[in-house]
Amino acid sequence: MEVALRKASNRNTSFHEVTVGPLTLYFSYQTCVAFYPPHGKRVISENLWGPTTGRHLNELDDGRKKDRVCRRDFVEQLDKVLDAFDGSGLNGPDPRRPYPIHGG
Numbered sequence: 001m002e003v004a005l006r007k008a009s010n011r012n013t014s015f016h017e018v019t020v021g022p023l024t025l026y027f028s029y030q031t032c033v034a035f036y037p038p039h040g041k042r043v044i045s046e047n048l049w050g051p052t053t054g055r056h057l058n059e060l061d062d063g064r065k066k067d068r069v070c071r072r073d074f075v076e077q078l079d080k081v082l083d084a085f086d087g088s089g090l091n092g093p094d095p096r097r098p099y100p101i102h103g104g
Contacts, residue, residue, distance in 0.1 A: 003019065003020050003021075006018075006019075008026055008027075008056070008059070008060075009056065009059055011055075013052055013055070013056065014027075014028070014029045015027070015028055015056040015059070021038075022038035023035065023036070023037060023038055023081065024036040026056075026060060028049070028052070028053040028056040028057075029053070031049070031053070032078065033045045033053060033056065033057060034057070034060050035078055035081065037081045038081075038084075042060070042061075043069060043074060043077050043078070044057060044060055044061050044067065044068045044069070044074075045057070045068060045069060045070075045071055045074040046065075046068045046069065046070055046071060046074075047065075047068070048071055
């Protein structure tokens, strides 16, 4: 399973893409603002933050703000995708839970 952290922009800002297996998450600073689920289209949150995060979102959707979802719906959809990280649906553990400690 691929796990990778990449800059999501050529600009000098804190915009990163995190890939865990078939799931890609986009972070503006420390906030997940978009994701690309294994089976479906990319989901992008509305901008509730500021102009820099707005530029990050524009880089993802070419400024098509009408395609963005309200934050509550975004979080619900992201939770459903992350819930699939149960060891079967996406071939990996839930990234929100710590790995078990084995041994002593």
